[in-house]
Amino acid sequence: MKTIRPATEVEIEMLSQEFACNMGVVDLIADGSNAKCFYSATTHTVMRVPMQPVIKERTPSELALLYALRSHITSVAIPEIEQVGVGGLAHSYRCVPGVTVDREWLSAAAYEKKQRLAQSVRTALNELHSISLPQSIIDRLPRTDTFDGVELMSDLVRGSHLDYLLDDIQCAITYCEWFDRYDKTVLLHNDIAAGNLIIDERGELTGIIDWTNAYCGPSYREYRQLAIVAPDICREIAPPQLWPAVVCAAFLRAVRLALCEPDSRKRTAEMMRTLREFRASCRYVIRLEDADDITAFATYESADGLTTDITEARAFTGIREANEAARQAVDRHPSLAPRAERPSYPFVHLDNLVAMLDGTSNQKMQAKFQLLESGGPGAILNF
Numbered sequence: 001m002k003t004i005r006p007a008t009e010v011e012i013e014m015l016s017q018e019f020a021c022n023m024g025v026v027d028l029i030a031d032g033s034n035a036k037c038f039y040s041a042t043t044h045t046v047m048r049v050p051m052q053p054v055i056k057e058r059t060p061s062e063l064a065l066l067y068a069l070r071s072h073i074t075s076v077a078i079p080e081i082e083q084v085g086v087g088g089l090a091h092s093y094r095c096v097p098g099v100t101v102d103r104e105w106l107s108a109a110a111y112e113k114k115q116r117l118a119q120s121v122r123t124a125l126n127e128l129h130s131i132s133l134p135q136s137i138i139d140r141l142p143r144t145d146t147f148d149g150v151e152l153m154s155d156l157v158r159g160s161h162l163d164y165l166l167d168d169i170q171c172a173i174t175y176c177e178w179f180d181r182y183d184k185t186v187l188l189h190n191d192i193a194a195g196n197l198i199i200d201e202r203g204e205l206t207g208i209i210d211w212t213n214a215y216c217g218p219s220y221r222e223y224r225q226l227a228i229v230a231p232d233i234c235r236e237i238a239p240p241q242l243w244p245a246v247v248c249a250a251f252l253r254a255v256r257l258a259l260c261e262p263d264s265r266k267r268t269a270e271m272m273r274t275l276r277e278f279r280a281s282c283r284y285v286i287r288l289e290d291a292d293d294i295t296a297f298a299t300y301e302s303a304d305g306l307t308t309d310i311t312e313a314r315a316f317t318g319i320r321e322a323n324e325a326a327r328q329a330v331d332r333h334p335s336l337a338p339r340a341e342r343p344s345y346p347f348v349h350l351d352n353l354v355a356m357l358d359g360t361s362n363q364k365m366q367a368k369f370q371l372l373e374s375g376g377p378g379a380i381l382n383f
Helices: 009-019 053-069 103-108 111-129 150-157 163-182 219-229 231-237 240-260 265-281 319-332 347-352
Strands: 026-031 035-040 045-050 081-084 091-094 185-188 197-199 205-208 215-218 285-288 295-302 305-312 344-346 353-356 368-372 379-382
Touching: 009 026, 009 035, 009 045, 045 053, 053 081, 111 185, 111 197, 111 205, 111 219, 111 231, 150 163, 150 240, 163 240, 163 265, 185 219, 215 219, 219 231, 219 240, 219 265, 231 240, 231 265, 240 265
Parallel strands: none
Antiparallel strands: 026 035, 035 045, 045 091, 081 091, 185 215, 197 205, 285 344, 285 368, 295 305, 295 353, 368 379
């Protein structure tokens, strides 16, 4: 158990009043702006005290979720609440054995340990994402993603020192919107980051803490926090079909962190790393022109099977031929950049797009694609 410092007399008095007992020897082990955590060597418990109003507001739903998960999560330990303070917010739980993963561990750990961590995290998340909770618990969880703010992202960036990333941001938002529609909805911890993972000396996951941001949402969002600080481990954990969305979400999250801490070299370095990963993984996006009387059926192979999406679009023939021609055109012009407009579809899924001409229409089947790639103005190709 890593400690920051011994608890002050004022802090010990506060804890004694909250939990109405003698705390004994107490150390501060987490001193975040959202919450403070203390460890009592006398009782072997962790005492968590919410600080920010928004965290205090979410704490009752977090406690209800932890109670409900006791019988569902078996692969790793989660905080088992032993006592709730007199104010109904501060709470204590039996200390989860192991040490907290930090950035130093991620950079220095041997490959074998990282592999064990990836495998055990994947097992735990598969178990978590398969849980069906009572509706009464789901209703208490946040309705939206507390880390999202995607709808505000462009406005936040415009005019800032990151203004040059607007095209990349718009393209990433387009990808996320696509996966928001078709990815399966599951229970998310929603903050799988280094500081919330507890491991043993072999690198295997023993516990997951801090469930404040848990909610039900698209499964790809579970991996974005880890993709920022440990993309090599995250790639081993995230399902391959979700990886484009994971890197997009990680990039958007990293941009937001860089906006909040403009002087932080660490945040800037993380943002640039996620930007490179995003540009490498999400090279192509295609926008289909709207049409009045043509219906295109798009099938997307999501994590839980095929889904059909009916979209108004200009019908086209020669899907594979157009696909290949579009790829070659972009390869010849590597400076092309994303200018994402809706409705949009990731290029990698275009092979699954089946166009059907309305039987009452004599309109010639044709397609107009807008190729979007990171790095410059977009291009329109006609087929």
